[in-house]
Amino acid sequence: MKQSIFRAFLRQNLDGVEHSGEGIAAINTDADIAGGLYGGSLFNVLLAVLPTVTTAVVIFAMNYLIGLIILVVGLVCVFVQGRFAKPLGKIGKETLETNAEAVKRMSDVLSGGLVIRAYSLQDKAQSVYGVENGKLLKLSFQGAFINMLQASFTTFQGLLTILVLFGFGGFLVAMGRLELATLMALVTLAETFTMSLSRIGGAWAGLQAPIEAGRRIYTRLDGKRGFEDIENESPVQTCLEIPRYDIEINDMSFTYKNAESKALDGVTLTIKENEFVAFVGESGSGKSTLLRVIAGFYERDGLGLRLGDEDFSCKKANDWRRKFACVDQSCKLFDMTISENIALGKNGATLEEVQEAAVLANADGFIRGLENGYNASAGEKGASLSGGQKQRIAIARALIRKAPILVFDEATSALDMESERQVMETILNLRKGHTILMSSHNLKNVETADRVVLILKGKVEMIGSYAEVIERLNNKNFC
Numbered sequence: 001m002k003q004s005i006f007r008a009f010l011r012q013n014l015d016g017v018e019h020s021g022e023g024i025a026a027i028n029t030d031a032d033i034a035g036g037l038y039g040g041s042l043f044n045v046l047l048a049v050l051p052t053v054t055t056a057v058v059i060f061a062m063n064y065l066i067g068l069i070i071l072v073v074g075l076v077c078v079f080v081q082g083r084f085a086k087p088l089g090k091i092g093k094e095t096l097e098t099n100a101e102a103v104k105r106m107s108d109v110l111s112g113g114l115v116i117r118a119y120s121l122q123d124k125a126q127s128v129y130g131v132e133n134g135k136l137l138k139l140s141f142q143g144a145f146i147n148m149l150q151a152s153f154t155t156f157q158g159l160l161t162i163l164v165l166f167g168f169g170g171f172l173v174a175m176g177r178l179e180l181a182t183l184m185a186l187v188t189l190a191e192t193f194t195m196s197l198s199r200i201g202g203a204w205a206g207l208q209a210p211i212e213a214g215r216r217i218y219t220r221l222d223g224k225r226g227f228e229d230i231e232n233e234s235p236v237q238t239c240l241e242i243p244r245y246d247i248e249i250n251d252m253s254f255t256y257k258n259a260e261s262k263a264l265d266g267v268t269l270t271i272k273e274n275e276f277v278a279f280v281g282e283s284g285s286g287k288s289t290l291l292r293v294i295a296g297f298y299e300r301d302g303l304g305l306r307l308g309d310e311d312f313s314c315k316k317a318n319d320w321r322r323k324f325a326c327v328d329q330s331c332k333l334f335d336m337t338i339s340e341n342i343a344l345g346k347n348g349a350t351l352e353e354v355q356e357a358a359v360l361a362n363a364d365g366f367i368r369g370l371e372n373g374y375n376a377s378a379g380e381k382g383a384s385l386s387g388g389q390k391q392r393i394a395i396a397r398a399l400i401r402k403a404p405i406l407v408f409d410e411a412t413s414a415l416d417m418e419s420e421r422q423v424m425e426t427i428l429n430l431r432k433g434h435t436i437l438m439s440s441h442n443l444k445n446v447e448t449a450d451r452v453v454l455i456l457k458g459k460v461e462m463i464g465s466y467a468e469v470i471e472r473l474n475n476k477n478f479c
Helices: 002-011 020-062 064-082 085-111 113-118 122-174 180-206 208-221 287-294 317-321 338-343 351-360 364-368 387-399 417-429 466-475
Strands: 247-254 264-271 276-280 305-307 324-328 405-409 435-439 451-456 459-464
Touching (some): 020 208, 085 208, 122 180, 247 287, 264 287, 276 287, 276 466, 287 405, 287 435, 338 351, 451 466, 459 466
Parallel strands (some): 276 435, 276 451, 324 405, 405 435
16 A cells, blocks of 8 residues: 555656655555554454354344344444444544644654754744644544543443343243243343444444545545556667657647646747757746656646657656756755765666766766765765755766756756856766756856747747847846
8 A cells, every 4th residue: 555655656747746744644644544444443343243143143043032122222222333433534534634734844844954943943833833733632532532432332332231131031031931041141142242233333433544544545546647657667768769859849838737827838949959958037937847848747738749759648758758867956865875876867777887977977076085985875865965066966867867858957056156167067068969958047057058048927038049138138127
């Protein structure tokens, strides 16, 4: 179940990605509770049903009148027991939802520790988390109270059954229609019967939380697939197998899920093989969205996107993405060695390939200067490295892929001037043999581009040389 949930998160569309806390809660909490359906809850129901049926058969065989009375009392009690299930199910659902919110709050705190400390937000963060934790405490008390009522009714049910049995059974004994020894045996069997019935009610109530967890999981698994099918991927294609890879965009429009306005509106553009094309525009104009759509991160039909002779809507997304290597401003690194981080770009990459990619990315020198070299740990989110070092490792990871198209989305925005200069020098050295798509807020970085595309409010405002675009921007006072 956890594997399925994890696979669903890997498959979901980029613009449908949930908060990381939601994923953690789904895998660590929802799946564990839903798994209890198979690990214990259903087993408890079976343990309760089998003795109930067995004792009922024996009681009816000994005296059908007493059997009918016990059955009627038992069914009434089961009905009442079942009434506890609905509020317990509601509490279970609210508990899962509240726990997910609490995990989200915790995830935000762990990932935003610097901001929290910089603005002295510890008390506020504690207060926000305390609200969710207080809800969990309240729900726990509510569940405990209902369970207490259920246990009290179970005791009352047993006493009621014995009283009814002794009353009616005693009457039959007095009338000579029932032996006293038989009555005592029936009392013992009736006690087993009623206890088993009460366990069925309790087991059914215990099923509510796993059922609610299962429903939450099902909503995550349902409809999460994109265009690709991970289990049936096509063999890896290299750029040598592609006859041509000009990029053609014809009247492309794109809207994010739940967004009111279009992020891209009627974009038409052709990018030639081995061309360096830069994308500029103000924040929120659609530069990053366009690059991500081109690279196949947003899976939609009817995008009007082609790579050579291949139409995006006819390809599996993973096959399409193999033609691209992407580096963005986050330069995400994982808590593993530098060598392993670079090797993520190519399945089965050798150390020689890792080092070759690092040399091309101008990263080999500083990596060898580290205490453990390529075996040095990058730390969580690359915490042990500087911004420029992380970015060059991310570029090396992209280069080891040997993809024909390189995408740099604001790849230097978070760097100091010297690190930015080194990264740009690396990017410009890659022009030979690659198509380069690059967005940047620093217009100096795109000065040597073959063409510059100005994006404004999701539309292509103009396409021209660097000088032409600069003149247009100056005339509009854009800079």
